[in-house]
Amino acid sequence: xxxxxxxxxxxxxxxxxxxxxxxxxxxxxxxxxxxxxxxxxxxxxxxxxxxxxxxxxxxxxxxxxxxxxxxxxxxxxxxxxxxxxxxxxxxxxxxxxxxxxxxxxxxxxxxxxxxxxxxxxxxxxxxxxxxxxxxxxxxxxxxxxxxxxxxxxxxxxxxxxxxxxxxxxxxxx
Ligand SMILES: Cc1cc2nc3c(=O)[nH]c(=O)nc-3n(C[C@H](O)[C@H](O)[C@H](O)COP(=O)(O)O)c2cc1C
Numbered sequence: 001x002x003x004x005x006x007x008x009x010x011x012x013x014x015x016x017x018x019x020x021x022x023x024x025x026x027x028x029x030x031x032x033x034x035x036x037x038x039x040x041x042x043x044x045x046x047x048x049x050x051x052x053x054x055x056x057x058x059x060x061x062x063x064x065x066x067x068x069x070x071x072x073x074x075x076x077x078x079x080x081x082x083x084x085x086x087x088x089x090x091x092x093x094x095x096x097x098x099x100x101x102x103x104x105x106x107x108x109x110x111x112x113x114x115x116x117x118x119x120x121x122x123x124x125x126x127x128x129x130x131x132x133x134x135x136x137x138x139x140x141x142x143x144x145x146x147x148x149x150x151x152x153x154x155x156x157x158x159x160x161x162x163x164x165x166x167x168x169x170x171x172x173x
Contacts (some may be wrong), residue, residue, distance in 0.1 A: 002161055002173065006158065007107065007110065007111060008107065008160075009158040009159055009160050010110050010158045011106055011107050011109075011110040012104040012110075012156035012157075012158070012159070013116075013117040013118070013148065013156070014116060014117055014150075014152045014153075014154060014156070015069045015116025015117050015123040015148070015154075016069070016115075016152070016153040017070070017072045017073050017074065017150030017151060017152060017153055018149075018150065018151040018152070018153045019150075019163035020074070020150070020151035021074055021127055022074040022075045022139045022149055022150060022151065023116060023146065023152075023170070024154070025147075026112055027050055027073070027075060028052065028078075028107050028116065029108060029112060030108050030109055030114075031048055031077075031105070031109075032103040032107055033104045033108030034046065034079075034102070034104050034108070035050070035101065036047075037097070037101040037103070037104045037173070038097075038100050039081075039097040039098035039100065039101075040087040040096065040097060041087045041162045042091045043085055043093070043096070043097070044085070044089075044097070045081045045083070045086040045093070045094050045097055045144055046079060046080070046081060046082075046097060046098050047079075047080045047082055047084045047138060047141060048075070048077055048078070048080070049077070049080065049135060050076075050077055050170055051075065051076040051078060052075055054071060056076075057070050057073065057076050058070075058071045059070040059134060060076060060078070060131065060134065060146060062096040063100060063118075063126070063131055063134070064119050064121070064126050064127060064146065066081075066119065066120070067119040067146065067148070069117075069148065070119065070146065070148045071123050072148075073148035073150040074150045074151070075147055075148075075149045075150070076146050076148055076149070076151065077146070077147045077149065078106075078131065078135065078143055078145075078146050078149065079098050079101065079102055079143075079144050079145045079146070079147060080098075080137065080139070080141045080142060080143045080144060081095065081097065081098045081141070081142050081144055081157045082094075082142075083140045083141075083142055084140045084142055091142070094142060094144075095144060096144070096167070098144040099144070102147065104142070106118065106147070109147075109149055113150060113152070114116060114149055114150065114151065114152065115149070115150055115152030115154070116148060116149045116150075117147070117148045117152065118147055119145060119146040119147065119148060120145060121141065121143045121144055121145050121146060122143065122144045122145065127145055128142070128143055129144075131146075135167055137146040143164045
């Protein structure tokens with residue numbers, strides 16, 4: 001165990017929240033962390049929609065079969081990518097860049113003692129379509145995930161799922 005990287009193991013998905021606010025200042029800190037992520041050729045194709053209205057969170061939750069708890073969160077952040085901005089206009093680069101930003105955001109939430117959970121959108125066509133329609137996304141803006149954020153009501157144990165069987169040396173065989 002290394003103390004220096006324990007903060008990574010502390011990040012766990014939180015799906016139960018207290019009825020307490022996440023401040024705009026905290027949201028800005030999370031977005032600063034997200035936008036500190038690596039990005040292919042520093043194209044920064046990530047775009048973020050901050051959703052606070054309970055009726056909007058309820059509607060979006062209805063699009064996410066595994067995101068029914070989203071309205072219990074104080075904030076939802078829809079992470080999108082701009083295909084026109086991504087390196088080589090590539091969906092793969094867009095998804096990799098957005099995923100790096102999401103992980104930074106989740107680590108920052110944990111560091112601020114907030115609870116957060118990644119709710120998958122991409123590549124599920126129905127979720128992409130519903131969110132795009134509801135949020136009036138232009139064609140070039142691709143929704144990747146929704147992040148539920150709130151004051152946590154639970155504190156899952158820190159952990160890694162380290163498995164030496166997943167690691168090989170030098171070549172596959
Ligand atoms: C691409 C992706 C999609 C996910 N979608 C959901 C989801 O829709 N609902 C949910 O509750 N958790 C979702 N998760 C969170 C995972 O379930 C969670 O990260 C995993 O069980 C490991 O647990 P941990 O985050 O506590 O380490 C998603 C995670 C990823 C990376």
